[in-house]
Amino acid sequence: MRAGLLQTFFPVDLPYTLGWDVAGTVAEIGTGADGFAVGDRVIGRLDGGGAAAEYVRASVAVLVAVPDSVPLANAAALPVAGLTAWQAVFEHGNTAAGKRVLINGAGGGVGGFATQLAKYAGAEVIATASARSAETVLRQGADRVIDYTTGPVGAALDGPVDTLLNLVPLSPPDAAALVPLVRPGGRIVSIATPVEPPADAGVTAMHMVARNDVAQLAALVELVDAGAVTIDISQSRPLADLADIHRSSDAGRTRGKVVIIP
Ligand SMILES: NC(=O)c1ccc[n+]([C@@H]2O[C@H](COP(=O)([O-])OP(=O)(O)OC[C@H]3O[C@@H](n4cnc5c(N)ncnc54)[C@H](OP(=O)(O)O)[C@@H]3O)[C@@H](O)[C@H]2O)c1
Numbered sequence: 001m002r003a004g005l006l007q008t009f010f011p012v013d014l015p016y017t018l019g020w021d022v023a024g025t026v027a028e029i030g031t032g033a034d035g036f037a038v039g040d041r042v043i044g045r046l047d048g049g050g051a052a053a054e055y056v057r058a059s060v061a062v063l064v065a066v067p068d069s070v071p072l073a074n075a076a077a078l079p080v081a082g083l084t085a086w087q088a089v090f091e092h093g094n095t096a097a098g099k100r101v102l103i104n105g106a107g108g109g110v111g112g113f114a115t116q117l118a119k120y121a122g123a124e125v126i127a128t129a130s131a132r133s134a135e136t137v138l139r140q141g142a143d144r145v146i147d148y149t150t151g152p153v154g155a156a157l158d159g160p161v162d163t164l165l166n167l168v169p170l171s172p173p174d175a176a177a178l179v180p181l182v183r184p185g186g187r188i189v190s191i192a193t194p195v196e197p198p199a200d201a202g203v204t205a206m207h208m209v210a211r212n213d214v215a216q217l218a219a220l221v222e223l224v225d226a227g228a229v230t231i232d233i234s235q236s237r238p239l240a241d242l243a244d245i246h247r248s249s250d251a252g253r254t255r256g257k258v259v260i261i262p
Contacts, residue, residue: 001049002246012049018242019051019260022058023066023076033060041066043221045079045212052242054262064217067225074231075221077109077257082220082229084191084210085113089121092189092208093163097122100160102181104153105167106142107133109257110191112232113220114165115140120228126161128153133255136232154181166190179203232256 001010002018023043026036036042044062066075088110089095095118106115106127118125119141127142134145146156160183166175170193178195182188184202188195194207223229234256237245241260248254 017050017053019049019053020046021076021079021081022046022051022056023072024056025072027055030057035060036063036065041068041072043072043075043079043217044214045083045217047212052239052260054239062212062214064214064221066221070221070225073236073259073261074233075224076259077231077233078113078220078224079212079217080210081109081257082113083213083216084110085117086216086220087210087213088165088167088189088191088208089114089117092206093118093165093187095121095123095163099123099162101125102153102157102161102164103127103142103167104148104164104178105192106137106140106145107255108167109232110167112136112140112256113229114167115142116229118165120223123163126157136256140230140232152177157181160186162186164188164195166192166195169193170195179205233259235259236261238262 026038026040026042042063043066044058046058050056066072095101101118101123103111103114105111107129115125115127115137125142126144127137128146128148129137130147130149137145146153160181163186164178164182166178175193175195179197179201182203186203188203188205190207195205197203197205235258237260239260239262245258
């Protein structure tokens with residue numbers, strides 16, 4: 001968004017405050033808004049942006065209460081990545097007990113949640129990650145990690161999977177190389193580069209854009225509160241560091257979720 005690459009999908013008026021994920025306590029309530037009280041701890045996905053700030057204005061329709069047992073700074077990492085993972089794993093990936101799932105890009109923010117949710121669903125989870133994320137991904141429940149930096153993922157995979165979740169931007173040849181990793185009748189869900197299998201592969205593929213869903217966000221908060229899902233915070237930084245965090249992310253130097261504390 002900062003580079004203007006998403007103007008067609010998310011046109012914005014300048015000046016614009018970045019950030020969709022927010023966590024905080026309710027400071028004031030607008031006329032006619034109900035469901036929350038001043039002091040309530042909440043999180044939400046702000047589709048209009050504005051989250052990278054000390055105060056934000058949000059519709060009550062996008063907010064979810066967070067119990068005292070869940071640290072707000074951790075919960076801030078849930079909305080965008082958690083909802084995207086939820087929809088990829090459950091709605092589009094049809095992940096269930098007994099399924100074999102390959103998560104390509106498990107070391108990222110979405111990947112950490114996707115790994116845990118697929119495992120929670122009872123699937124066998126094979127995850128791609130580099131050495132810096134492998135331990136975290138195994139702790140999150142992956143049955144096996146394939147290091148994508150040491151060779152083609154397919155060469156290390158012992159048989160095809162039912163579902164492949166692609167969570168990373170890829171070159172067209174790298175995207176095409178994922179298709180044979182899925183059994184005929186299986187499916188590919190990509191949140192980044194679309195993967196387009198040839199018709200004779202017998203593989204269903206879809207590209208998804210996650211939507212806001214407070215019921216799913218509330219379910220994620222419950223899973224975190226119950227200890228079934230943990231939040232992989234790799235850095236906690238002040239708001240003044242935002243530009244530096246963006247540069248690090250652009251350069252591929254960040255992993256997991258980065259939380260900003262105003
Ligand atoms: N469609 C949607 O609705 C939607 C929603 C959210 C995000 N997205 C997009 O989805 C992608 C993932 O989002 P994110 O927030 O999870 O990103 P992220 O946290 O920035 O992901 C970074 C991680 O990607 C991993 N990675 C990089 N190249 C890889 C490769 N070739 N193979 C496997 N893993 C690789 C790295 O893992 P290691 O640490 O293991 O090296 C790194 O930690 C982004 O492109 C984002 O724009 C789409």
